[in-house]
Amino acid sequence: MKYVIGVIQPDRLDDVLKRLTDEGVHLVTVSNVVGRGRQKGVAQVYRSHKEQGSLLKKVKLEIAVNEAFVEKTVRAISEGARTGEIGDGKIFVLDLGECIRIRTGERGNEAIG
Ligand SMILES: Nc1ncnc2c1ncn2[C@@H]1O[C@H](COP(=O)(O)OP(=O)(O)OP(=O)(O)O)[C@@H](O)[C@H]1O
Ligand SMILES: [Mg+2]
Structure with a gap:
């Protein structure tokens, strides 16, 4: 599991969300x-x-994903946020140790999506 953090220009949010979807x-x-x-x-x-x-x-x-979704997530953020100008933003990919769905107690891959 990874934790993907994207810092982007506010006016790129709608496009990034559409690409993520x-x-x-x-x-x-x-x-x-x-x-x-x-x-x-x-x-x-x-x-x-x-x-x-x-x-x-x-x-x-901030998006917690299974390994299969890491590159899709990075691609959606970078392609949706890129204008080619300074300040387009940055993406950080962190190893994620655990994820717990509070309602059910599920953990890990079961809980993440
Ligand atoms: N090393 C960093 N650590 C923490 N936050 C960062 C870091 N780099 C960028 N950020 C965050 O991302 C935002 C956008 O960064 P920005 O796109 O300006 O990066 P940059 O390295 O200056 O690249 P560019 O030259 O394309 O502008 C920053 O305002 C800050 O909130
Ligand atoms: Mg900058």
């Missing part, structure tokens, strides 16, 4: 966050309305 990935946690990348939070002019001090508004997606 098309790949069969339906379960997701979405948060509004602020952050900065290697430009240290300096926005491009046309994106400057998103500035908040030196931190820029981003959307974070």
